[in-house]
Amino acid sequence: MDIPRQLTGMGQVVCSHLAQIGILQYGIHWYFQHFVSFVPCLFRRQNRKNRGVRASLRGHTDTINAIKFARIGPNGPVVILSGSSDKTVRLWHSSVTSVCEFSYTVVLEGHTSSINCLAFNQDRNLVISGSADGTLIIWSLSFTQDEFHISLIQTIPTTPKLLPLTLALSKLGAAGNLVLAVAGTKGHVQVYICGAEESQFHLQATLVGHENWVRSLAIVSENDTPNSDLLLASASQDKYIRLWRIRQDKQATPDGTVTKRNFMSSLSNKAHLLRTFGASYLLTFEALLLGHEDWIYTVQWCTAGPKLQLLSSSADNSLAVWEAEESSGIWVCKTRLGEISSQKGSTTATGSTGGFWNGLWSPDGQSVVSLGRTGSWRLWIYDRESDHWRQRFGVSGHVGPITGIAWAKDGAFILSTGGDQTTRLHAAWKHGEDETWHEFSRPQIHGYDLNCIDSIGSTHFISGADEKSLRVFDEPKGTADLLQRLCGISLPSDHAMPDAANIPVLGLSNKAIENLKDNQPSNGDVEPTDAPDPSLGADYKHPNPENPPLEDQLARHTLWPEREKLYGHGYEISAVATSHDGAIIATACRASSIDHAVIRLYETKEWREVKPALTSHSLTVTCLRFSEDDKYLLSVGRDRKWSLFERDASDPEKFSLACSNAKGHTRMILSASWAPGDARVFATAGRDKVVKIWRVLENGQGLEPKCLTTMTYPVAVTAVDFAPRMVRDGLVIAVGTEDGEVSVSILSLPDMGLRSSQKIDDA
DSSP states (O other), rough: OOOOOOOOOOOOEEEEETTTTTTTTEEEEOOSSSEEEETTTTTTTTTOSSOOOOOOEEOSSSSSEEEEESSSSSSSSSSEEEEEEEEEEEEEEEOOOOOOOEEEEEEEEEOOOOOOEEEEEEEEEEEEETTTEEEEEEEEEEEEEEEEEEEEEEEEEEESSEEEEEEEEETTTTEEEEEEEESSSSOOEEEEEOOTTTTOEEEEEEEEOOSSSSSEEEESSSSTTTOEEEEEEEEETOEEEEEEEEEEEETBBTTBBBBBBOOOOOOGGEEEEEEEEEEEEEEEEEEEEEOOOOEEEEEEEOSSSOOOEEEETTTEEEEEEEOTTTTTOOEEEEEEEEEOOGGGTTTGGGGGTOOEEEEETTTTEEEEEETTTTEEEEEEETTTTTTOOOOOOOOOOOOOOOEEEEOOSSSEEEEEEEESSSEEEEEEEEEEEEEEEEEEEEEEOOOEEEEEEEEETTEEEEEEEETOEEEEEEEEEEHHHHHHHHHOOOOOOSOOSSSSEEEOOOOOOOEOOOOOOOTTTOTTSGGGGGGGGGGTTTTTSSSSSTSSHHHHHHHHHHHOEEEEEEHHHHHHOEEEETTTTTSEEEEOOOSTTEEEEEEEEEEEEOOOOOEEEEOOOSSOOOEEEETSSSEEEEEEEETTOOEEEOOSSSSTOOOOEEEEETTTTSSSSEEEEEOSSOOOOOOOOOSSEEEEEEEEEETTTEEHHHHHHHHOOSOOOEEEEEEEEBBEEEEEEEEEEESSSSEEEETTTTTTTTTEEEEEOOO
């Protein structure tokens, strides 16, 4: 079986790095496991396929905090260095045949706490790691005969102690000396020097000036000459960037002593002396960059253009490009990208809170990319003709655990929801001969964690959250037009659709809004606090209608209006399912007693509850599924029990318990699915590491369940689903496990024997 990957989501991205080969790489934190992932071709404008994540590399057991691309020697292999909260640095070796294929090679151990930052020097093949244990470790890396060799050279305890958050390492002068800058949970920067003939780093200066944590350091040569001055940029939570200059001291003697020096008397520009054998250097304060209004997360230099430029990213929702004026030498902000000032103070619902967590240059300096709290990479490309930065769509995805997914009933798109309190719509963009999956709408931005979702027909969906109620949403005309134009999804013609939706200033629900005709007066009775934000109106026009929406548009202009709220449960919603005919909705909530472990049914004509509630379970119902003909409702729960409810032929709104199995699994059951057809076959999956295939048979006294097949897995099984149609006269079943593995199997009919099975390869 060939199983190509078409759609990839994102977890919480915590670090990133852009290689000279044009590959964007970022550390990503998932719910059950932790990956290093990278996105190729993001900066290759000649590539028109717009493919997203190409691979994810498994190995770490906790959050990844730091990532670096490196090349071993001038002609050696490209490697990825990743540092994690699991206290290790891992090295991933590139394939000979492709720069997008990496394999795990070596692990570096020595720290006693999480690793926060990494640095690499190609001249000496040194790897430096900074950890929350307050130490730096210097490693030597070599590559001979297709093998990597690692040796620990030095362990440096920071004095005064700080938790390193950022490192900057550079060659110092033509002699081959090295300078290392370290900063973190203090307002100062520590500078270490390692001589050309030495292997140890020594602390030689402490730079003061910042009044809060220093989050990022970046160092660069001012020009291409061997003895060029170095510029060190430090970015802090105090909202300022400080520039420091390191220049060779011409008045030093060959042994490093000073014969004559005229230090500046100003306390604000103290000159620090950095000594190595045979040379000495002066480190002085160069400039203070003002302009950001909140924490500054990252700074990065760009040397590709005619002028040296510095890119900074901030929690004030902006990126800034700084350069020195030719006439005065004063550093000024030349370009600002991101959110405009009128949107400051906006809430999570409009996607602006949290700012930009990082900013990266492309190798040619013609593009910048940034990641914000909403989970999308934003890409800007410089247009030389108009002297303007133009935004292009990037890769987007959830930034929290994904707790539910549901296909539209006609299979046109897929909806996902999760712990980042958003619901997202993904569809296939058809452009030319290519077809790639992208996020086209963000229908719901909530104030509670979302736990489950299901579609109602092709233009509605229902979601359940920790707020104890369920919400029903209608597709707006703006989203339908977009999906028709870019994805070829036909517009429904059987009912009227609202134009768009927004959230009132003091409201919590998405409200439908309509376009006002030129001669149509507005409603003067609307209270100012309930009036819709005009920037989110239905007459908003997509600036580039031939491409998927940008992050700004997703967060502000693709909401779906809310049709109904469903009440009745006393605790957080745990499961929801809709019948295939769209007439009945089944819901359940978290429960620790039989009183709350009920299944409530709602009809979709008047949105009223169908009473009485269905009872069978004693603990939380984790999954609900309707059979293909809607004749049966299957429920599974934490009480290790599955139950089957049968629909009343005379009253389609009524269901009654037909059969159950109190010992279906030895541990809690987490998922279930019906097989296609009328064979009454379903699967259950549990924490006991097994998937069981059941068939329900009729006898003279009712329904009798029979277990046909048991499939065993190495870890707990958390998700299971049958394909909606048979393949090669067999049933296709997908199984997901707690460690993130997904496998697809084919079961033979009628005995349900395992014919073949294959794991989905992330690469």
